[in-house]
Amino acid sequence: MQVVAELNDSRPFSRVLVANRGEIAVRIIRACRELGMDSVAVYSDPDRHAGHVRAADVAVRLGPAPASQSYLAANAIVEAALATGAQAIHPGYGFLAERASFAAAVESAGLTFVGPDSRTIAAIGDKLAGRRIARSVDVPVVPGTLEPAAVSRPEALAGIIAAAEEIGYPLLVKAAAGGGGRGMRRVGRSEDLAVALLAASEEAQSAFGDGSVYLEREIRPARHIEVQLLGDAAGRVVALGERDCSIQRRHQKLVEEAPAVGLSEAGRKDLHAMAVRIASAVGLTNAATAEFLYGPDGSFWFLEVNARIQVEHGVTELVSGLDIVHEQFWLAAGAPLSAGAISAAERAASPGGHAIEVRISLEDPARAFTPLAGRVGRFRMAAGPGVRVDTALEPGERVPPDYDPLVAKLMVHAADRPAAIDRLRRALDETEIDGVQTTLPFHRFVAASAAFRAGDLSTDFVETYWDGPMARRAAVHQALLAAGLAAFESIPTPALLADQPAGLGWPAAARAEAIDRWPR
Amino acid sequence: MAQVTNPDESLRVVPAPASRAPGDPTLIVGKGSATTVGEEQAAPVTARIEWLDGEHAILAEEPSAGAGPDPIRTRVMLGPVRRRTSDGIVIREVVVDGWHVEVELELELRASLRDRARRGVPAIGPGGPIEILAQLPGRIVGLSVGPGDAVVAGQQLLVIEAMKMHNELRAPRAATVERVAVAVGDGVELGDLLVVLR
Numbered sequence: 001m002q003v004v005a006e007l008n009d010s011r012p013f014s015r016v017l018v019a020n021r022g023e024i025a026v027r028i029i030r031a032c033r034e035l036g037m038d039s040v041a042v043y044s045d046p047d048r049h050a051g052h053v054r055a056a057d058v059a060v061r062l063g064p065a066p067a068s069q070s071y072l073a074a075n076a077i078v079e080a081a082l083a084t085g086a087q088a089i090h091p092g093y094g095f096l097a098e099r100a101s102f103a104a105a106v107e108s109a110g111l112t113f114v115g116p117d118s119r120t121i122a123a124i125g126d127k128l129a130g131r132r133i134a135r136s137v138d139v140p141v142v143p144g145t146l147e148p149a150a151v152s153r154p155e156a157l158a159g160i161i162a163a164a165e166e167i168g169y170p171l172l173v174k175a176a177a178g179g180g181g182r183g184m185r186r187v188g189r190s191e192d193l194a195v196a197l198l199a200a201s202e203e204a205q206s207a208f209g210d211g212s213v214y215l216e217r218e219i220r221p222a223r224h225i226e227v228q229l230l231g232d233a234a235g236r237v238v239a240l241g242e243r244d245c246s247i248q249r250r251h252q253k254l255v256e257e258a259p260a261v262g263l264s265e266a267g268r269k270d271l272h273a274m275a276v277r278i279a280s281a282v283g284l285t286n287a288a289t290a291e292f293l294y295g296p297d298g299s300f301w302f303l304e305v306n307a308r309i310q311v312e313h314g315v316t317e318l319v320s321g322l323d324i325v326h327e328q329f330w331l332a333a334g335a336p337l338s339a340g341a342i343s344a345a346e347r348a349a350s351p352g353g354h355a356i357e358v359r360i361s362l363e364d365p366a367r368a369f370t371p372l373a374g375r376v377g378r379f380r381m382a383a384g385p386g387v388r389v390d391t392a393l394e395p396g397e398r399v400p401p402d403y404d405p406l407v408a409k410l411m412v413h414a415a416d417r418p419a420a421i422d423r424l425r426r427a428l429d430e431t432e433i434d435g436v437q438t439t440l441p442f443h444r445f446v447a448a449s450a451a452f453r454a455g456d457l458s459t460d461f462v463e464t465y466w467d468g469p470m471a472r473r474a475a476v477h478q479a480l481l482a483a484g485l486a487a488f489e490s491i492p493t494p495a496l497l498a499d500q501p502a503g504l505g506w507p508a509a510a511r512a513e514a515i516d517r518w519p520r
Numbered sequence: 521m522a523q524v525t526n527p528d529e530s531l532r533v534v535p536a537p538a539s540r541a542p543g544d545p546t547l548i549v550g551k552g553s554a555t556t557v558g559e560e561q562a563a564p565v566t567a568r569i570e571w572l573d574g575e576h577a578i579l580a581e582e583p584s585a586g587a588g589p590d591p592i593r594t595r596v597m598l599g600p601v602r603r604r605t606s607d608g609i610v611i612r613e614v615v616v617d618g619w620h621v622e623v624e625l626e627l628e629l630r631a632s633l634r635d636r637a638r639r640g641v642p643a644i645g646p647g648g649p650i651e652i653l654a655q656l657p658g659r660i661v662g663l664s665v666g667p668g669d670a671v672v673a674g675q676q677l678l679v680i681e682a683m684k685m686h687n688e689l690r691a692p693r694a695a696t697v698e699r700v701a702v703a704v705g706d707g708v709e710l711g712d713l714l715v716v717l718r
Contacts, residue, residue: 182685203686206661250685366541366619371682372710373657377599377613401657401682401709432615434599440618469541475619476535476544477556482579482596483614483623484533484549485569487524 011036012333013088013112017060017081018042018052020092021071023409024311025052026392028090031325040084042077044070046400051392058084065402071095074102078109088112088332090325094404097308098125114332116231116286116307123282124305128176128214130278134302137277142293142301143167144216148176151201151213157194160215164193167217173197175204176212181251183207186218219301221458223294224248225260226306227275228316230327230345231284232337238345239272240320243312246457247446249369254439254462255446256312257356258319260294261417261455268349271300278305286331287313287324311359311409314390318355318413320344354420355413358443360431362405365442366472373401377435382427386413386420399436407438421453441471524627527551532631536611536622538711548628567591575599579616607634649698652689652715654708658682663704665715669697677715680708691717 015038018028025041029052032039041056046065053059060080063069071077072095081089089106091097091114103118115121124130128148131141144167149160164171164187173196175183183204185196197213205211223246231237244260245253259268275290282305289310291303313324322344330338362372379395391408393399399407412427414420425447431440442462446452451465458464524531530550534540546557555564566582575598580591599613602622610625662679665671671691680687695717702714 199686206681206686367655370656371685374710378597428618429595432597434597434613434615434620437620438618442618444618471617472541472619473543473545475616476539476541476621477547478579478581478594478596478616479614479619479621479623480533480535480545480547481549481554481565481567481581482569482577482594482598482616483612483625484531484547484554485552485567485579486577486598487531487549487610487625488527488551489569489571 012329012335013037013086015040015058015084015086016114016329017077017084017086017089018056018092019071019077019089019096020094021047021050021052021392021403022406023051023390023392024092024094024309026055027314027390028092028325029055031323031329034323035326035329037329038086040080040086042071042080044402046398046402050397051394055392060084065400067095067402071403074099074105077102078105078111081106081111082109086111088114088329090114090328091308093308093311098306100125112332114286114328115309116284116288120282120284121307124278124284124288125307126176127174127178127304128212130305131302133281134278137281139274139278139302140300142216142219142303144171145214147214148212149173149197149214151197151211157197160197161190161193164190164215167215170218172216172218173200173213174216175200175208175210176214177208177210178204183213184251219293219295221296221460222246222301223260223457224253224291224303224459225263225271225294225300226289226291226310227272228310228313228324229275229279229284229288229290230324230331230337230341231279231286231288232331233285233334234336235280235283236337237276237279237284238337238341239275239348240322240324240341240344241316241348241351242268242271243315244457245312246459247452247461248459249462253312253359254442255356255358255452256315257354257417257420258315259351259354261457265349267298272348274300274302278302287328311406312357314388314409314411315355315357318388318411319351319353320348353413353415354417355411356420356424357409357411358424358428358446359406359439360408360410360433360443361439362399362407362436363439364437364468365439365466366468368468369439369442371401371405372437373399373405374436375399376407376433378432380430380432381408382410382430384427384430386423387411387427388413410443417455418453421447441475442466442468445471524551530628532557532626532628534624536624539620539622650692650695650717651713652677652717654680654710654712654714655689656680656682656687657709658687658707660702660704660706660708660714661686663700663702665697665700667697667700671695671697671717678702689714693717 016032017040018025029039038057040058041053042060042062043053044065062076096102100118100122103113106113134141170188173185183200185200187193187196200213201211227242228240242260243256243258245256247255289306293301363369375398381389388411393407412423414423428444533547533549535544547554553564553566568580570578579594579596597615601612603611614621658680661681664676673693675691677689698718699716
């Protein structure tokens with residue numbers, strides 16, 4: 001293995017461009033620094049002073065706020081890599097991460113794409129192709145269509161409606177190029193199918209530049225369980241373990257944990273083996289995730305492969321002890337699977353410890369998790385034993401409305417699931433954000449929920465257990481009460497002002513307000 | 521009025537417009553107790569604030585009759601006074617259980633005088649104009665109506681794309697479109713006027 005000899009005692013690349021923003025860009029830049037590589041950040045105008053720009057060694061402006069003119073501007077990103085002497089581009093998740101055309105452009109510019117190669121992305125990034133591949137290696141797929149529905153031709157509609165009857169209602173219309181619930185519609189009856197097809201197709205076209213959609217039976221209740229995969233250029237693929245990501249809203253994950261509660265060692269081995277079979281069939285290199293639905297009868301149904309690093313990769317890192325982004329860089333540089341990865345895979349079916357992640361986003365949990373934007377005031381993240389926080393945000397910074405509202409991932413790790421839940425509650429108590437509404441109330445509810453502790457997980461968890469308006473009303477009552485009562489009490493001097501010369505109460509309070517007032 | 525000096529006074533406390541939702545309570549708070557407006561028959565809540573540092577406190581609420589002997593203790597974060605309006609309203613932020621609430625405080629005496637002055641002004645009835653405001657920041661990607669159009673309840677007015685999701689806004693009742701304040705392609709912020717119905 002010539003390549004290995006060259007890589008020993010060295011680093012995968014000397015300089016890497018990170019084609020992303022927010023917490024994932026910072027997380028990748030951290031890996032670059034640990035591996036002794038320079039990092040190049042790219043940014044849009046509203047991100048001029050963002051955390052990922054601060055963290056990097058070099059920063060390059062891409063363009064104005066709209067993603068199409070910044071983080072999706074493939075040519076500008078490749079040019080930035082060439083101009084700054086970067087050897088590799090890490091796409092993170094979202095944006096260009098699963099666009100085969102981008103990976104191909106990176107490759108043809110003589111650079112290394114840190115992820116599966118463009119052919120693999122094309123092969124499994126297309127959800128329909130992924131379904132066909134899974135079936136070819138005897139992995140059960142969710143019943144549905146295997147070819148794109150011809151939305152634009154009205155005369156083909158009869159065929160689709162017939163296919164839908166065969167699948168049965170309710171069903172889901174999904175974008176072939178999709179992810180994150182975009183370009184997805186739930187259809188309860190045949191009359192609504194035509195409208196849903198068109199709406200999903202339009203949304204998919206606008207989000208992914210590809211309007212192809214297909215049909216899939218809706219399996220409910222079900223858990224969402226996925227398997228983290230790594231593959232090397234020699235064709236070896238391993239599974240590092242599974243994650244349960246059942247707690248979702250609008251098909252976007254809110255809480256993830258590893259391992260999945262309630263699986264036996266044999267069940268884990270079967271699941272991991274199915275994921276490895278699919279990945280091997282497409283010659284997966286680098287990192288990817290195979291997603292499955294887990295029915296109440298204990299059966300797994302393959303959903304799709306995500307050919308990129310996932311938002312929730314951190315819980316697998318905590319349980320396996322492996323740094324997946326480090327592994328991605330070594331694999332991209334041509335190294336075989338590391339000894340650490342192979343031993344982590346050997347332990348994957350009998351994991352020690354438990355990790356949970358909550359996604360803290362600017363969303364209103366009382367109004368169906370509507371995305372928000374705005375300036376945060378205080379932003380204090382938890383720390384201490386077994387706590388990891390991935391974020392790019394600092395107090396007083398503005399979260400622009402143009403991108404995903406995720407601002408921080410709070411992860412905890414403990415010896416077992418009950419201890420991890422206790423730790424999560426503690427960490428959430430330490431987490432303080434004001435100025436904007438976040439998903440924190442929901443996470444606090446989950447961490448305190450008997451259903452969650454009992455492992456009663458399903459993709460219906462939010463609908464079944466979460467009454468956002470009611471939870472908010474109780475909190476509003478207490479907020480009004482506290483603010484009212486506080487006006488009758490003298491206010492202790494804030495810690496920031498404690499060392500200043502003593503003054504009369506009023507001037508001190510006025511100073512506290514002046515210092516404390518966030519720009520709005 | 522960050523601090524009330526006369527213990528006999530009381531405050532009217534409501535969520536500020538930015539934090540307000542239908543059905544939110546209005547509290548009349550005195551020193552050590554509070555009542556909810558519209559629930560005068562109910563016994564007032566007895567509660568106190570125990571400061572930790574200058575911004576964190578424990579709200580200790582005495583349980584209602586029969587609900588157990590121990591006070592309910594809730595950790596609250598009291599933010600700075602954000603704004604004082606010229607008519608004596610103070611706005612500050614409170615965070616409870618992860619909920620971010622902007623709170624308006626006003627001396628009850630003043631608030632009730634203002635209410636009395638306003639009485640007699642006709643309220644906006646079912647035939648009045650309805651302003652449809654942006655409930656989320658985003659971009660207008662579809663506009664289904666124009667000025668003068670008659671719409672029925674539930675009819676789609678426009679589509680806002682936010683975070684790449686299409687969000688349809690619908691008419692709350694049958695009405696006529698009086699004004700369309702946005703065009704396809706416009707970016708909108710939370711609270712921007714979109715459409716006026718009459």
